[in-house]
Amino acid sequence: MAQQERGKRSRQSILEAAAQVFDECGYDAASTNDILARTGLTRGSLYHHFPSKEAIALALVAAHGEALTVPDQPVKLQAVIDLTMQFARRLQTDPVLRASVRLAVEQTSFSVPPETAYEQSSAAILGLLQEAEERGEILPGVDVREAASTIVGAFTGLQIMSQAYTKREDLPERTGVFWRFLLPGLAIPGLIGRLRTTPPPVDAES
Amino acid sequence: MAQQERGKRSRQSILEAAAQVFDECGYDAASTNDILARTGLTRGSLYHHFPSKEAIALALVAAHGEALTVPDQPVKLQAVIDLTMQFARRLQTDPVLRASVRLAVEQTSFSVPPETAYEQSSAAILGLLQEAEERGEILPGVDVREAASTIVGAFTGLQIMSQAYTKREDLPERTGVFWRFLLPGLAIPGLIGRLRTTPPPVDAES
Known part of the structure; x- marks a missing residue:
């Protein structure tokens, strides 16, 4: 349960970081490195939730x-x-x-x-x-x-x-x-x- | 006079090429190389008319x-x-x-x-x-x-x-x-x- 909660929080923090980066730089100029740098998460954790930059964008559209x-x-x-x-x-x-x-x-x-x-x-x-x-x-x-x-x-x-x-x-x-x-x-x-x-x-x- | 006319045409062809490239890629992703490739002009001729990508964008805003x-x-x-x-x-x-x-x-x-x-x-x-x-x-x-x-x-x-x-x-x-x-x-x-x-x-x- 605690792990599930942690996973949910990681996912949300990736979305918020990505939103900030997309909002500031636009989609094309944004990199997953920029996004990672704002979350403090590992690359593995990012890919666990979202396989690509596009997958993050899809979640934002939702x-x-x-x-x-x-x-x-x-x-x-x-x-x-x-x-x-x-x-x-x-x-x-x-x-x-x-x-x-x-x-x-x-x-x-x-x-x-x-x-x-x-x-x-x-x-x-x-x-x-x-x-x-x-x-x-x-x-x-x-x-x-x-x-x-x-x-x-x-x-x-x-x-x-x-x-x-x-x-x-x-x-x-x-x-x-x-x-x-x-x-x-x-x-x-x-x-x-x-x-x-x-x-x-x-x-x-x- | 013929030279002036040629200069005017070069300037217009740069503007049109730049417009196409900006319209397709957006400003940040556009490069002066992309623009040059569509005009057949030399880099020297481009810089004669516009010292920078920003100068072209300014002319487009006009x-x-x-x-x-x-x-x-x-x-x-x-x-x-x-x-x-x-x-x-x-x-x-x-x-x-x-x-x-x-x-x-x-x-x-x-x-x-x-x-x-x-x-x-x-x-x-x-x-x-x-x-x-x-x-x-x-x-x-x-x-x-x-x-x-x-x-x-x-x-x-x-x-x-x-x-x-x-x-x-x-x-x-x-x-x-x-x-x-x-x-x-x-x-x-x-x-x-x-x-x-x-x-x-x-x-x-x-």
Whole structure:
């Protein structure tokens, strides 16, 4: 049991070290030596968990999916907004998530199709938009697939721009501004005033 | 004169070769050897025009600004839409522009602040939005600076996602979808139906 626990911790420390190295250098420039140097583990221990740099990157991409926890909200458009806000906040503090986003955005020799991250995000948002549509929250005539894809694409760019200007410090604010521009083309008029486009209170997350 | 012309052609061929190499490999992995191999020029000729890889990258960033030619349109919101559509089209075919965008988006050792490309785009769009505001095309209460920044950020992400899915083939379509969602939060209601959110006819460009 203690050994299992140690193994789990080693694996997590490799992922965090790799995330930092990918986040700083990009995938192609990162080496397993750089990663090892930050963990204090042996090369054998690294290879025990991950046979290659690519295997580490794959595990990081999986972390991207885990960050898409759907908030429990009676108003489903509020859940979509909160999902992007929580993702924005986690990008500020979580190097593993940052690295997974960078792997999706940059064109590298990493061979997993970068669509994976977009597919995960689009699917999570589309599911909520379909529920919102069933509840009558969406304007008639809106194509929710187009909406999901536009939200994911726009958010991808907003977080890159926020990274360039403020190291993502202003990302929740930029996300809120985006929502205030988008909602009149997406939500029924009576709902817009009731939607919160600022980050949810911290104690409401879990 | 003939020599001047030859010099100009060499310079352009270096820029195009560099754009291809940066677009394929990213800035850090690109070498001046790769660039030279595609031009058939001598190393001396390369260094005559550009003392370093960074100097080439700087010239490519300047090309980004040149691509932002403001369309002449009586309706200024239409000019903003057309600007993004023309940019989308040029991204499909112009490797120099693609490379300049990639230099802005990816975090590399290239030391020019990536804000430059965002600043160029935001300034061009903000100028048009301010004219649109003066002409009464913009909804009361809209902050045109926020709008310009949101449009640039969102477009940045949409073109990355379009690159990942279709090598930018569907970028004009994604751009049109984005505008149809955004306009109800930006334009006065009476104007929206009169705005074209498809690419402008080719003969209307110059």
